[in-house]
Amino acid sequence: MKLTVEISKYPLADDYIGPIKGFIDELNKTDDVKIITNTLSTQIFGDYDKVMDALQRCIKWSFERYGKVVFVCKFLHGDLSPED
Numbered sequence: 861m862k863l864t865v866e867i868s869k870y871p872l873a874d875d876y877i878g879p880i881k882g883f884i885d886e887l888n889k890t891d892d893v894k895i896i897t898n899t900l901s902t903q904i905f906g907d908y909d910k911v912m913d914a915l916q917r918c919i920k921w922s923f924e925r926y927g928k929v930v931f932v933c934k935f936l937h938g939d940l941s942p943e944d
Contacts, residue, residue, distance in 0.1 A: 862939035863908040865915065868901045869922070870930040879926040886921050890914040894941050905941035 871879040884897055893906035893914055904911050915933075922929060 861908045861937070863904075863906065863911045864936040864938060864940040865904045865911055866901050866934040866936075867904065867915070868932045870932070871926060872928040872930065873926070879922065879929060882925065883918060883922045887914060887918045890918075896941070903941070905939045 869880050869883050870876070873879065884895075884902060887902065887904070888895055890910070892910050893904055896903045896905075904914065919931060922931075
């Protein structure tokens, strides 16, 4: 099964750019998923299990590294990535 996720991160700190970039960099270490980042959010496309494993790993990493942050996610069935 394919999955599309749109995720936004809101660090509860004055220095918010570093934690956002850190999360995106960590997420980009994931193989076999497509990641598109823009100014408002990051979209992740791929196999359901691989996308969910990446999110679980990176969200946990972010909490451990940066402390309190808010994540807002939208989950959509299917791979809705734009055509290359």
